[in-house]
Amino acid sequence: MIYVDADACPVKVEVERVGTRHKLKMFIVSNGGIRPSANxxxxxxxxxxxxxxxxxxxxxRATNGDVVITGDIPLAAKCIENGALVLKHNGEALTQKNIGNVLATRDLMADMRAADPFRQGGGRPFAKADRARFLDALERTVRAAARP
Structure with a gap:
């Protein structure tokens, strides 16, 4: 199964394309405002x-053998703990090996923003290269999740 943290997710179409090719059940989860798919x-x-x-x-719900798509680092950590494979929207894999550093960096950046209210920045915009990298990473991750 594939779970998508769909609020502000720029790769829902790509997830559906790969998930359909592999005949996987997909859950697009949000607080609303997402157009339902006919798939x-x-x-x-x-x-x-x-x-x-x-x-x-x-x-x-996400567990061993599932794939989770999210940019939310605490959610990623919980899903990894449950055995799921996790990808960020740009194709970056979050794993047991790197989630600790990613959480620490997230917390550090939150502290820096709190200390300097003028420090703003939403990062760089989502680019075509990010979409291509995500598609490649999702394909590899879905295949890895299918292995026993």
Whole structure:
């Protein structure tokens, strides 16, 4: 199965394309505002408003052999702990080996932003190369998840 943390996810179409090719059930999880897909393999899950409700829904279900697509680092950590394979939207794999450093960097950056309210920045925009890198990474990850 593939779980997508769909709020602000730029690669939903790519997930559906790869998931359909591999005949995998996909859950597109959000607080709403996502157009449902007609694809029978895609289930659109709308959770109630509230902090981390979509994240909790995914973390409670994703397990060994599942693939999770998210940019949310604490959610990624929970899913990795449960045995799921996790990819960020740019194709970067989050694993047991790197999640500790990624969490620490996230916390450090949050502290820096809190200390300097003028420090803004949403990072660079999502580019065509990011989409291509994501597609390649998702294909490899889905194949790895299918191995016993």
């Amino acid at each position: 029978p393999l895609v289930e659109t899950v709308v959770v109630s408003d509230g902090p981390d409700v979509a994240d909790i829904w995914i973390a409670d």
